[in-house]
Amino acid sequence: MFVNKTKLPHLLLPEHYSSQSQYEVEMEAMFRPQWHWVGSLHDAPGDGDFFTRELFGVPILVRNHQGAYHCFLNVCPHRHSTLSSECSGNSPTLKCQYHGWGFNVDGSSGRIPDAKNFRPMSGGPECLKKFALAVHGPLIFVSLDPSCPPLTEQFAPFASVTDEFSSDRWAHAETWHYDFPANWKVVAENTVESYHLESVHTDSFRFEPEDAIEHEIHDGGTIMRATIKSSPWSTRFSNWVTTQIQPGCSPQYRMHHLFPHLFLMRTDVMLQVMVLMPTSPTTCRVTVSVFVLRREHETIWSKWLTRFWGRVKTSAVKKILAEDASLYPGIQTGMEHSPFKGCVSTREELVHALQNHVAEKCGLRSEASRDEVPVRVDAPVSNEGGR
Numbered sequence: 357m358f359v360n361k362t363k364l365p366h367l368l369l370p371e372h373y374s375s376q377s378q379y380e381v382e383m384e385a386m387f388r389p390q391w392h393w394v395g396s397l398h399d400a401p402g403d404g405d406f407f408t409r410e411l412f413g414v415p416i417l418v419r420n421h422q423g424a425y426h427c428f429l430n431v432c433p434h435r436h437s438t439l440s441s442e443c444s445g446n447s448p449t450l451k452c453q454y455h456g457w458g459f460n461v462d463g464s465s466g467r468i469p470d471a472k473n474f475r476p477m478s479g480g481p482e483c484l485k486k487f488a489l490a491v492h493g494p495l496i497f498v499s500l501d502p503s504c505p506p507l508t509e510q511f512a513p514f515a516s517v518t519d520e521f522s523s524d525r526w527a528h529a530e531t532w533h534y535d536f537p538a539n540w541k542v543v544a545e546n547t548v549e550s551y552h553l554e555s556v557h558t559d560s561f562r563f564e565p566e567d568a569i570e571h572e573i574h575d576g577g578t579i580m581r582a583t584i585k586s587s588p589w590s591t592r593f594s595n596w597v598t599t600q601i602q603p604g605c606s607p608q609y610r611m612h613h614l615f616p617h618l619f620l621m622r623t624d625v626m627l628q629v630m631v632l633m634p635t636s637p638t639t640c641r642v643t644v645s646v647f648v649l650r651r652e653h654e655t656i657w658s659k660w661l662t663r664f665w666g667r668v669k670t671s672a673v674k675k676i677l678a679e680d681a682s683l684y685p686g687i688q689t690g691m692e693h694s695p696f697k698g699c700v701s702t703r704e705e706l707v708h709a710l711q712n713h714v715a716e717k718c719g720l721r722s723e724a725s726r727d728e729v730p731v732r733v734d735a736p737v738s739n740e741g742g743r
């Protein structure tokens with residue numbers, strides 16, 4: 357069931373998908389002040405394990421300290437070296453790779469080699485810069501903005517997707533990246549609409565009839581629920597695998613979009629996570645991870661089945677994303693030359709919800725939004741069936 361009953365305006369103009377000024381506004385108003393999915397518990401599973409990343413050019417280091425995760429700016433206060441240049445590793449203590457300054461879990465400096473030569477140290481020893489970190493299910497999030505509201509607030513309507521099972525039940529299958537030649541909104545809008553499935557994913561990804569699709573629109577994102585169309589054989593096989601791993605697990609497809617850039621997809625015993633990071637006005641980097649549930653009491657057989665299902669699901673997701681990827685250059689080219697306003701159907705209403713979020717955050721109100729006011733299902737429609 358859809359939220360709206362009538363077609364919707366295309367709130368963003370084509371130029372909003374390629375302009376440098378729009379890109380800069382989005383970065384300041386939407387992306388930098390946001391929580392970002394930077395990795396998963398399996399990236400640093402043991403005490404002292406760490407991984408490093410770049411978040412919008414800012415080097416960060418995430419470290420597991422006795423099972424708790426902490427995030428630091430990956431820069432040493434002594435003479436500015438990165439603490440570690442490795443993508444991941446293990447160190448018994450948090451220590452700079454250059455002169456070996458040690459740091460405590462709160463970022464305060466610990467052992468400083470030859471410390472007497474730093475006397476007097478005005479204002480006390482230097483500290484690492486620490487960033488906010490939150491864990492949801494198997495996922496680790498970081499915010500560079502100290503004033504960012506708690507992730508739990510933003511996550512509330514979507515929490516069931518990660519809270520349904522304890523984080524250690526999720527086995528990581530694979531993580532991979534794409535660099536797409538398209539504005540991030542091209543990819544995001546394509547991800548949240550099911551209208552293109554029939555023409556683009558003819559053999560790989562279809563839903564049961566559209567009246568079986570359910571949409572929810574929240575302030576912080578959207579949810580789509582649908583039933584995936586598959587052959588009787590494939591449905592039977594999938595149900596059998598699911599029953600082996602988690603009896604009673606819902607086979608329904610659920611896609612949670614947390615504005616602006618995070619997607620959590622659940623179906624049977626699989627969790628797919630996808631994040632879009634803008635890299636320029638016309639390019640973005642996409643990171644995807646697939647997780648599969650472990651059986652509560654694992655056996656050799658169930659471990660094998662979880663690994664097997666991870667490979668099956670990963671390969672299905674890659675096929676679908678490759679089909680979408682083949683469209684992005686054409687959509688981006690069209691955006692850069694379009695004289696049209698565009699329009700959005702009720703089936704594409706989650707695209708409208710994202711555009712509305714972007715327009716509000718960026719202070720945009722296009723001509724289109726003044727022309728047409730959508731009608732929601734719970735409102736009376738005077739010209740039902742009209743165009």
Ligand code: FES
Pocket residue numbers: 432433434435436437452453454455456457
């Ligand atoms: S730069 Fe880190 S200890 Fe010198």
Ligand SMILES: [Fe+2]
Pocket residue numbers: 546547552556557676680
């Ligand atoms: Fe698609």
